[in-house]
Amino acid sequence: MLPTNLEDKKQIVPIGEAAQYLGVSIDTIRRWDKAGVLHSIRSENQVRFFSLDELTHVKFSKPISIKEAALKLGVSISTLRRLEDRGLISSTRDKSGRRLYSKESLAAYLEAEKSELLARRDKEQVLRIQDAPKNSILSRTTNEQPLFNSFSASAAQITQNSNDNRDVSALSTVSKLPGFMPATEDLQASYLEEREKVIETREKLLEAKEKIIENEQRIFETQRSLVNLWNTNK
Numbered sequence: 202m203l204p205t206n207l208e209d210k211k212q213i214v215p216i217g218e219a220a221q222y223l224g225v226s227i228d229t230i231r232r233w234d235k236a237g238v239l240h241s242i243r244s245e246n247q248v249r250f251f252s253l254d255e256l257t258h259v260k261f262s263k264p265i266s267i268k269e270a271a272l273k274l275g276v277s278i279s280t281l282r283r284l285e286d287r288g289l290i291s292s293t294r295d296k297s298g299r300r301l302y303s304k305e306s307l308a309a310y311l312e313a314e315k316s317e318l319l320a321r322r323d324k325e326q327v328l329r330i331q332d333a334p335k336n337s338i339l340s341r342t343t344n345e346q347p348l349f350n351s352f353s354a355s356a357a358q359i360t361q362n363s364n365d366n367r368d369v370s371a372l373s374t375v376s377k378l379p380g381f382m383p384a385t386e387d388l389q390a391s392y393l394e395e396r397e398k399v400i401e402t403r404e405k406l407l408e409a410k411e412k413i414i415e416n417e418q419r420i421f422e423t424q425r426s427l428v429n430l431w432n433t434n435k
Contacts, residue, residue, distance in 0.1 A: 212252060212253050212254065213242065213250040213251060213252055213253065214250065214251055214253060214256070215248060215249070215250055215251075216230050216231070216241070216248070216249040216250070216251065219239075219251040219256055222253075222256055222260065223256060223259065223260055230249075230251070231249075233259075234249065234251075238259065239251055239255060239256070239259065240252070240255065261304075262304070264292075264293060264301035264302055264303050265301065265302055266299065266300070266301065266302075267281055267282070267292070267299070267300045267301075267302065269302075270292075270302035270307060273307060274307065274310070274311070275420060275423075282300075284310070285300070289310060289313065290302070290306055290307070290309070290310040291306045291309075292306065
């Protein structure tokens, strides 16, 4: 028979259903009732009944197992153990030595992850600014022109020095050959083209890193929403 001292009898369940709802044994429910974790109401024939509100509070506020914690954080159990070994997340142990994680420890870890993620994103933005190409190929040409001027000067010096050496005197006419200057210009253009490709490749790598960080941030927000939902249901 249901107890008569509750206005809404739909909000109470017998001890067997309470155990099933919390995923523990009936003996555990009795121990929790005796310890004051739960508060039962007795029927006329001494059957224990429990409030669904209180059961829900206990269900979502009690520490969770390493398997449940790993699922909520979206990591493997082995990864969660490594995180704890590195001091990035904390746990308690039950009488059997099994790890238990509180909502506070999960929330603290996620908050630290958020800070690290934002720091990485800021760093990537700084690198992107530092590695950004100049405004135009013309400006890069201007900046790199001294290199080619130096090359032309060296070629002229070789030609001049060769005048003093009869065995290699033919080099003196190199700069006068029809294809000499076009070849130099082609070399310069080839260099600039390769330089452009390198810059484009670095840009693509930075864009890829940014996408990875954005995906990690979306995953983090999802994980934090789950923990917030867990806290709300407490």
